[in-house]
Amino acid sequence: MTKHVKLPVTDGAPVFFLTEEEDAHGHHETGTMLGFWIYLMSDCLIFASLFAVHAVVGGSYAGGPAPVDLFDLDLVLVSTAALLISSITYGFAVIAMQQGNQRGTLAWLAATGVFGIVFIGMSLYEFLHLIHIGATPQVSAFLSSFFTLVGTHALHVTFGVIWLGVLLVQISQRGIGEANQRRVMCLSMFWHFLDLVWIVVFSFVYLIGVL
Amino acid sequence: MSAHSHDAAVHRHESGEAHGTVGGYVTGFLLSAILTVIPFWLVMSGALGSTTLTAIAVLGLGVAQIVVQMVYFLHMSRRSEGGWTLMAFVFTAIIIFIAVIGSIWVMNHLHDHMMPEMTAEDARALP
Numbered sequence: 001m002t003k004h005v006k007l008p009v010t011d012g013a014p015v016f017f018l019t020e021e022e023d024a025h026g027h028h029e030t031g032t033m034l035g036f037w038i039y040l041m042s043d044c045l046i047f048a049s050l051f052a053v054h055a056v057v058g059g060s061y062a063g064g065p066a067p068v069d070l071f072d073l074d075l076v077l078v079s080t081a082a083l084l085i086s087s088i089t090y091g092f093a094v095i096a097m098q099q100g101n102q103r104g105t106l107a108w109l110a111a112t113g114v115f116g117i118v119f120i121g122m123s124l125y126e127f128l129h130l131i132h133i134g135a136t137p138q139v140s141a142f143l144s145s146f147f148t149l150v151g152t153h154a155l156h157v158t159f160g161v162i163w164l165g166v167l168l169v170q171i172s173q174r175g176i177g178e179a180n181q182r183r184v185m186c187l188s189m190f191w192h193f194l195d196l197v198w199i200v201v202f203s204f205v206y207l208i209g210v211l
Numbered sequence: 212m213s214a215h216s217h218d219a220a221v222h223r224h225e226s227g228e229a230h231g232t233v234g235g236y237v238t239g240f241l242l243s244a245i246l247t248v249i250p251f252w253l254v255m256s257g258a259l260g261s262t263t264l265t266a267i268a269v270l271g272l273g274v275a276q277i278v279v280q281m282v283y284f285l286h287m288s289r290r291s292e293g294g295w296t297l298m299a300f301v302f303t304a305i306i307i308f309i310a311v312i313g314s315i316w317v318m319n320h321l322h323d324h325m326m327p328e329m330t331a332e333d334a335r336a337l338p
Contacts, residue, residue, distance in 0.1 A: 034292045034299075041303040048307040052314035077251050084243055087284055091236035192284040196277055202247075203273035207254045211262045 036186045040193045043156075047197050050149040054205060057141035064139040067209030070130060076206045079122040080198065083157075086115035087195045094188050097176050105176060105184070109168055112191070116161040123154040146205065153201055156194050163187055231286060239283025246276035 089111040096104030127147070130136070137147040167187060171180050250269040252258070259265045281287045289297055 034295055037292070037296045038299055041299050044303050045306060045310070048310050052311045055311060055315050056318040073251060073255055077247075080247055080251075081244075084240065084247065087243075087280070088236050088240040091231055091239075091284060092233070095231060095233055095236070189285065192280060195284070196280055199247075199273050199276050199280070203250060203269050207250055207269045208266050210254060211266055 032182055033185060033189070036189055040189060043193070044197075047149075047152070047200075050145070050152060051200065051204065054145040054149050057145050058205075058209065060141040062140035062142075064143065065135050066142075067206070070135055071206050071210055072126075073206065073210065075122060075126060076202055079119050080202050082115045082118045082122070083195050083198050086112045086119065087192055089115065090188055090191050094184060097181060097184055100176065102171065102176050106168060106171055109164060109171070109184075113161055113164045113168070116157055116164065120154060120158055120161065123150065123157075127151070127154075149205065150201060153194065153197055156197075160187065160191055160194060163190070231283075235283050239279055242279045242283070243276055246272050246279065 089108050093105050093108030093112060096108055127150075130143075135143055137144045164187065167180070167183055170183070174180060176184075250272045253265050253268055257265070259268060287296060287300070291297070
């Protein structure tokens, strides 16, 4: 390693790191979106293994309550609606951001957060209700996998809402610059991804569960 | 600032990356709402009668809604990120298929090998 590399010199000062070439549009291609997408795909695998567990042990009630005794489909329909509405309000936030409308972006993001909190509140209510009537994770393999699967999803939504709150502060303080746009787009993917996972949860765990 | 963000938006559009429209989101939302209400109605009213048929319908409608949301909300296409998002997704889908279908298959197969009617006394009486 004694070979001396000739450093590129910009404005009289040597540059010790690889500078990114700006493309013709003056826009950085950082690969952040692709990297975040690959994170989401790995998250998909976590959910896939939890779904596989539920598919295997979801019928093992061990003499305890079955889905048809426990699930209130009206409640599930309302929480599904809350999550779906939060998806479209997030979409409107992205559109407002791309139009450079900071106030609109903040308002739509806040609306998304409200519906996300409604969803979490309903999940918590359901869990507390189940525990109150004695359907705890210890009762059967079905309930263990149910609490793990739906709890993991609710935890993801909770972290999404926390991220949303942080973004609201960042945007209101620093505006919608390039960094904040990137963050909003990443959370957008995360948020829509959670709605996608929820489709599988309500179809497979709740609807097919009570059949 | 606004000029810069406009450049960025134009660029995103040209590279086929996420760039939604109000119409696109509303279409996706309405399709998703319909594809949510139908399976809930099928299960709550028992309109199809057969449990197997209802389960297949619920799964089919769920898959349809996933595709709708991937197109209208996640803006997935063959062009986004030079095709790498789709490539990563297809890879993940294959892994999920192997993990989920494989688990169900293997565990049911093992289950068939168990003797559910056997009691402790029966087991002791085995030759």
